[in-house]
Amino acid sequence: MSDELKLVFDEPPQRKKVPKHLADFSPAERKEFATSFGLPGYRASQVATHYFSHLSKDPTTWSDIPAEMRQNIADQLTPKLIELVRSITCDNGMTRKDLWKLHDGVLVESVLMRYTDRVTVCISSQAGCGMNCPFCATGQAGLTRNLSAGEITEQIVAAARACADGELPGGPTRLSNIVFMGMGEPLANYNAVMRSVRNITD
Ligand code: SF4
Numbered sequence: 001m002s003d004e005l006k007l008v009f010d011e012p013p014q015r016k017k018v019p020k021h022l023a024d025f026s027p028a029e030r031k032e033f034a035t036s037f038g039l040p041g042y043r044a045s046q047v048a049t050h051y052f053s054h055l056s057k058d059p060t061t062w063s064d065i066p067a068e069m070r071q072n073i074a075d076q077l078t079p080k081l082i083e084l085v086r087s088i089t090c091d092n093g094m095t096r097k098d099l100w101k102l103h104d105g106v107l108v109e110s111v112l113m114r115y116t117d118r119v120t121v122c123i124s125s126q127a128g129c130g131m132n133c134p135f136c137a138t139g140q141a142g143l144t145r146n147l148s149a150g151e152i153t154e155q156i157v158a159a160a161r162a163c164a165d166g167e168l169p170g171g172p173t174r175l176s177n178i179v180f181m182g183m184g185e186p187l188a189n190y191n192a193v194m195r196s197v198r199n200i201t202d
Pocket of ligand 1: 129130131132133136137138139140182183184185
């Protein structure tokens with residue numbers, strides 16, 4: 001019997017598709033995404049500004065969109081992809097591990113860490129992992145599925161929002177570092193990871 005480690009790159013078939021989110025698309029594609037709901041393309045740019053720049057999750061404040069349309073547009077373009085299940089803290093609150101539930105009940109983690117000179121979030125790019133590293137508990141459980149670009153980006157936006165809202169001791173701050181060192185091998189989910197990288201750098 002071979003003791004060679006088996007690497008798994010293909011995710012098992014999924015029963016439910018991840019809802020599409022603005023953060024799954026490039027700026028040009030976002031306009032098409034908006035028009036697929038019968039919205040003018042410029043609504044995508046407006047919502048992207050609220051989501052990426054203002055870190056807003058409250059459509060009632062999106063004053064450049066008619067009030068009666070805001071919630072519906074938010075639900076269509078930025079559906080809720082991750083829901084906080086539990087947070088645990090250590091280092092006097094300067095380190096916080098968040099457990100997130102995805103739309104299909106899958107759980108992933110991110111960790112937010114505040115230091116004297118930076119704030120770093122460590123995010124997950126896959127649920128489980130197929131790389132089978134012998135020292136890693138995530139790897140022993142195997143690959144459940146890839147995360148979408150939206151699900152990856154949501155972890156980053158949630159961390160940036162927590163920093164801006166002063167949820168860590170020391171008051172409001174800016175998220176400065178993002179590392180893809182949570183659950184999953186990022187390069188095994190290349191397209192979604194690269195979309196999320198472009199979301200935060202473009
Ligand atoms: S999560 Fe990282 S360390 Fe763990 S099995 Fe995957 S690649 Fe290896």
